[in-house]
Amino acid sequence: MKNTGINKTKSAVKSDNPEIEKAKSHIIVEIIEYIPNSVVSKTIIKKLTGNVSVMSFDTGEGLSEKTSPFDTFVQIIEGKANIVINKVSNILHTGQGIILPAHSSNQIMPNGRFKMISTVIKSGYE
Numbered sequence: 001m002k003n004t005g006i007n008k009t010k011s012a013v014k015s016d017n018p019e020i021e022k023a024k025s026h027i028i029v030e031i032i033e034y035i036p037n038s039v040v041s042k043t044i045i046k047k048l049t050g051n052v053s054v055m056s057f058d059t060g061e062g063l064s065e066k067t068s069p070f071d072t073f074v075q076i077i078e079g080k081a082n083i084v085i086n087k088v089s090n091i092l093h094t095g096q097g098i099i100l101p102a103h104s105s106n107q108i109m110p111n112g113r114f115k116m117i118s119t120v121i122k123s124g125y126e
Contacts, residue, residue: 019043029077032056034113039063050121057081057114065107072100072120079114083107 020026020042032042032054039061044052050070054077065084074083075097083090083098084107090098091111100106 019045028054028117029115032115034058037061044117048122050119050123052117052119054115054117057108057110057116059113060110062110063108065105067103067105068100068120069102070120070122071102072106072118073097074100074108074119075117077115077117080111081114081116082109082111084109 020031028044032040034040034056036058037060038056038058040056042054044054046052074092076092076094078094080091080093083092083100085098085100086104086106089109092098
């Protein structure tokens with residue numbers, strides 16, 4: 001089982017365009033593809049107060065354990081994922097979401113191919 005940090009691996013791929021086109025409808029699950037042996041991230045919107053990204057994880061890929069100073073909401077939009085918060089495992093399926101609390105350790109473990117939306121809320125000084 002391979003587990004990589006998105007900022008620490010060559011397999012992470014980011015788009016050149018910082019955001020998707022505004023004032024246009026999008027099928028979010030279709031704006032990002034799977035790339036073999038990779039975690040792919042595309043920014044939907046990025047602001048000082050937070051950001052929304054869509055990510056795809058190929059089979060065997062995940063994100064290493066980390067903490068964030070901000071709450072993060074993740075929702076699975078295709079497949080299923082194992083989201084570990086403070087060493088407690090949560091298996092999420094398509095359509096399910098969970099809040100990763102600020103200052104809590106979290107890890108996204110491989111569980112087959114899946115796509116998710118990640119929303120970070122930077123609500124001030126937590």
